[in-house]
Amino acid sequence: MKSQTLNNKFLDDNTLWSNLKAGDEKSFSQLFERYYKDLVSYGNSLSPFEEKVQDCVQDVFADVWVYRTTLQENVVVKAYLLSSVRKRIARLFQRDHIFRKTTSTEAIEFLFDFSIENELVEDEVTAERVLYLNKLLNDLPPRQKEALYLRYHQGFVVEQIAELLDVNYQSANNLLYRGLLSLRKEWKGNLSYILLLSSGLF
Incomplete structure (x- = not known):
């Protein structure tokens, strides 16, 4: 079991994506572990509400699993996940009436601060x-x-x-x-x- 889990860590995104589409929970979990922090960090650059951002990220992963059989086969996984988080945050803003008549992601202000180490x-x-x-x-x-x-x-x-x-x-x-x-x-x-x-x- 440990050997299989260790091997999963070295699988590329495309392999993990194909595996999760086929129903492999370990591959899904590995992608979650690989990108959760990045997605939360990106989400926090789009919204000051950290808890809601975390909810959005978790919802994105939940949708990936629930609708896995309908997902496209050839995607850039990280880009797909970031895009999904961005769109979900836009919908959240619209639902909360932060934006009145639009769910456009263009309405989101980017809050990230660059800082060279x-x-x-x-x-x-x-x-x-x-x-x-x-x-x-x-x-x-x-x-x-x-x-x-x-x-x-x-x-x-x-x-x-x-x-x-x-x-x-x-x-x-x-x-x-x-x-x-x-x-x-x-x-x-x-x-x-x-x-x-x-x-x-x-």
Whole structure:
């Protein structure tokens, strides 16, 4: 039993997804353990109500299990789960009358704060510049900030970002381009700091 559980930890997402579609509870549990924290973290960036976010994430996993036989076979599992959480939070907002006439995910404000890890800071001057870069990132319009988060923190490609944000490919690409363009315009120093975006160290 322990050997089978250990082996499950090394299965890729697609294999676990196929297994859970076939009714394998262990694969479902493994995906839950693998992504629960990431989904809660992302949900908390969309809503200040932590308990409701956790409920949304649990509901998403419950739906995955209940409707497993109807799920698409070929999906990017993490992107699918994040998108499902985003849509469920949008519906929650609509139900609670936070938004009056829409369930559009575009109405959600992205609350995540970028923060480069302290271990990257080598001296006081560097610390000041890193703090300034964090400020530039966090001052971006919410949609641009979220697009950058999905691209460089979660590692999604433009097509996946478009699906998550419920926009077309060109709109997602524009959000990324405008976000990076704004950073380059305001950032007067070495562009290597901006390249930290691509390292996923946020």
